[in-house]
Amino acid sequence: MNPVLSMLGLALRGGRLAVGDEPAALAARAGECRLLLTASDAGGSVLRHAEHLAEAGHCLWLTIPFSKAELGGALGRGTAAVAAVTDLGLAAAVVKRLAALDPDAYGEAAERMELKVRRAAERKKTPRRKPPETAGRNRPRPARPPEGRGKRSEERRKDSPPGRSQRPPGKEGPDRGKPRAAEGRFSRKQTENRSRPSDRRGSSFHGSGRGPGRRSGGPGRGGGR
Numbered sequence: 001m002n003p004v005l006s007m008l009g010l011a012l013r014g015g016r017l018a019v020g021d022e023p024a025a026l027a028a029r030a031g032e033c034r035l036l037l038t039a040s041d042a043g044g045s046v047l048r049h050a051e052h053l054a055e056a057g058h059c060l061w062l063t064i065p066f067s068k069a070e071l072g073g074a075l076g077r078g079t080a081a082v083a084a085v086t087d088l089g090l091a092a093a094v095v096k097r098l099a100a101l102d103p104d105a106y107g108e109a110a111e112r113m114e115l116k117v118r119r120a121a122e123r124k125k126t127p128r129r130k131p132p133e134t135a136g137r138n139r140p141r142p143a144r145p146p147e148g149r150g151k152r153s154e155e156r157r158k159d160s161p162p163g164r165s166q167r168p169p170g171k172e173g174p175d176r177g178k179p180r181a182a183e184g185r186f187s188r189k190q191t192e193n194r195s196r197p198s199d200r201r202g203s204s205f206h207g208s209g210r211g212p213g214r215r216s217g218g219p220g221r222g223g224g225r
Contacts, residue, residue, distance in 0.1 A: 004097045005066065005074035007090070008037075008083065012075050016087040019075050021049065024084035028057030033084040035091035035113075036061040039068040042081040050082060059084075060091070062109055064098065092117050 001009075011017040018027040027033040036059055038050050047063075054061035064071070072080035085091040092113040099110035 001074065002066070004064065004094060004101070005070065007094055007097065008071075008085075009074050009076075011085060011087070011090050011094075016085065016090055017075075018084040018086060019077065019080050019082075021046070021082050024082045025049075025053055027084045027086055028053040028059060031057060032086045033057045033059040034088045034116075035059060035085040035094060037071075037083045037085070037094075038063050039071050039081045040065055041067045046081050060095070060109060060112060062095070062098070062106065065102070088117060088120055 008017060012019065018024045018033070024033065024036065028036065033053070036050055036054050036057075038047060038061070040063060042050075042063070050061055053059075066074075068079040068081050071083065072078050075083070085094060092110075095106060095110045095113045098106040
């Protein structure tokens with residue numbers, strides 16, 4: 001088998017090759033395609049679509065010297081007109097093999113792939129720049145010394161009276177500091193005593209300490225003066 005086709009078969013087993021029109025289109029639109037290949041006997045519509053995908057995915061597009069039957073047989077299919085290589089190193093190796101077979105047709109493409117490989121290696125070596133910090137964001141706040149916080153809390157405790165919080169200035173009224181009037185206010189016990197019948201002498205309520213119906217200052221039913 002041709003070494004180029006064998007390399008494409010290995011790429012398919014490793015999950016680095018998308019075979020077919022739709023899988024290749026998805027890889028190109030997602031920016032994962034590194035090399036787009038079309039068969040030598042592919043139709044005009046397939047070639048136009050491949051050119052459009054190469055422009056959209058910013059990848060290299062080549063027509064290989066193999067028919068659809070030969071490409072499909074190497075990839076375990078009946079026929080295959082389009083294939084997309086998704087690994088940069090593997091794509092460079094495939095183009096290098098093609099340049100060895102036909103330097104005039106694929107020599108320039110091999111140089112372009114080598115340049116892409118070098119640029120990718122340089123990007124990996126150079127550290128990424130951090131985005132500039134916006135004003136007021138992502139800035140660490142200065143840590144307050146614990147001594148300052150303790151002094152402030154002690155001063156607040158000294159200024160405020162025990163058990164009561166200070167009112168803000170300007171909230172003082174004319175009645176501040178005066179005792180509240182106790183008129184009209186009764187405790188719970190006083191209220192209960194007022195609601196109960198009185199047991200004093202001379203009371204007009206039934207159930208008093210004297211006999212029923214007997215009132216002070218007048219004769220009762222039980223006899224009087």
